[in-house]
Amino acid sequence: DAMVIQNPRYQVTQFGKPVTLSCSQTLNHNVMYWYQQKSSQAPKLLFHYYDKDFNNEADTPDNFQSRRPNTSFCFLDIRSPGLGDTAMYLCATAEPGLSPDTQYFGPGTRLTVL
Amino acid sequence: GESVGLHLPTLSVQEGDNSIINCAYSNSASDYFIWYKQESGKGPQFIIDIRSNMDKRQGQRVTVLLNKTVKHLSLQIAATQPGDSAVYFCAEKYKGGKLIFGQGTELSVKP
Numbered sequence: 139d140a141m142v143i144q145n146p147r148y149q150v151t152q153f154g155k156p157v158t159l160s161c162s163q164t165l166n167h168n169v170m171y172w173y174q175q176k177s178s179q180a181p182k183l184l185f186h187y188y189d190k191d192f193n194n195e196a197d198t199p200d201n202f203q204s205r206r207p208n209t210s211f212c213f214l215d216i217r218s219p220g221l222g223d224t225a226m227y228l229c230a231t232a233e234p235g236l237s238p239d240t241q242y243f244g245p246g247t248r249l250t251v252l
Numbered sequence: 253g254e255s256v257g258l259h260l261p262t263l264s265v266q267e268g269d270n271s272i273i274n275c276a277y278s279n280s281a282s283d284y285f286i287w288y289k290q291e292s293g294k295g296p297q298f299i300i301d302i303r304s305n306m307d308k309r310q311g312q313r314v315t316v317l318l319n320k321t322v323k324h325l326s327l328q329i330a331a332t333q334p335g336d337s338a339v340y341f342c343a344e345k346y347k348g349g350k351l352i353f354g355q356g357t358e359l360s361v362k363p
Contacts, residue, residue, distance in 0.1 A: 142295075178260050180341055180353035181296065228295050240286055241351060243295030 141165070142244035144229050150250045151219055159214040159247045161229030170212040171241060172204060173228040181228055187212060219251040260339060264360045271329040271361075275342035275354045280323060282344035286351070287316060287327045291338045299327070299340075329359075337361045 143162045151157045161170065168189050173181035185194045187206045201223075203215040216223055226248050230241040265271045277285065283304040288296035302309045302316045302325075309316050315328040325342050342354040 178356075180356055183350055186350070230295070238286070238298060238301045239284055239345070240298045240301065243288075243297070246293075246295050248293075 142229055142231055142242055144227075144244040144247050146247060147245065148248050148250075150252060152252055153221060154218045157216050157219055157249065159216075159227050159229075159249070161212045161214070161244055162210050163229075163231045163242075164210070165231050165233070165242060166209060167231035167233040167242070168209075169232040169234065170206060171228075171230040171232070172202075172212070172214050173230065174223075175226040175228055175246070177225075184214070216249075219249070221251050223249065224251045225249060260356050260358045262358045262360060264362060265332050267332060267334060267361055267363050269332055271327075271332045271336070271359060273327045273329075273340050273357045273359065275325040275327075275357075277323050277325055277342065277344045277354065278352065279344060279346050280320070282346045282352075284345040285316070285318060285325055286343045286345070287314075287325075288341045288343060288353075289336075289338045290341065290356075296341060332359075332361050334361045334363055 145160050171186040172184045174184055175181045183195050184198045184202055185204050201217050206212045226246045228246045229244040232241045286301045287299040289299050290296045300311045300314050300316050302318050307318050313330045317326045329336055337360055339356045339358050341356045343351040
């Protein structure tokens with residue numbers, strides 16, 4: 139089945155220790171998104187790629203970076219995680235022009251910063 | 253540590269009853285709306301969508317109503333089942349742009 143896969147599903151890291159979360163998709167969608175979702179809150183968009191074009195949200199901290207080496211993969215790098223970065227990180231994909239015009243979400247990576 | 257989480261609005265219904273989840277959206281120019289279901293530990297899943305030129309759309313056991321005058325969206329679930337227990341988010345889109353998520357409502361179904 140075509141899908142969005144995130145690894146790892148759970149990640150524990152120490153304060154200040156860099157961490158990388160990965161996302162892959164078999165949908166061949168042009169657009170890939172990274173969201174941060176804290177407990178009992180809505181997903182908050184960090185950035186997205188439209189093909190190779192990177193689009194950062196204005197309020198995304200510099201601590202968060204992303205790479206998209208090819209259509210299928212996208213990575214979220216947190217250079218120096220703080221305690222406040224403990225959250226679920228969701229990857230999503232979309233293809234403009236499809237109906238429904240929705241985003242397809244992966245299962246998320248739950249990150250805990252100690 | 254993590255900032256204190258907000259408390260989501262909660263709707264508790266009896267199995268077999270109908271559920272109505274409400275959402276207020278922010279941008280009067282938004283032209284596309286989606287309802288997502290998010291189960292614990294999972295990513296949001298698409299349930300149903302509606303374009304701004306419609307005021308009602310029906311799916312299997314779900315109906316979305318759109319009232320553009322008051323910028324209000326609702327999701328009706330017929331014959332609610334325990335498997336419907338989840339957090340439900342509405343989301344709006346403006347001219348094919350990014351999704352803007354609403355606050356979310358936690359639906360709890362009592363057997």
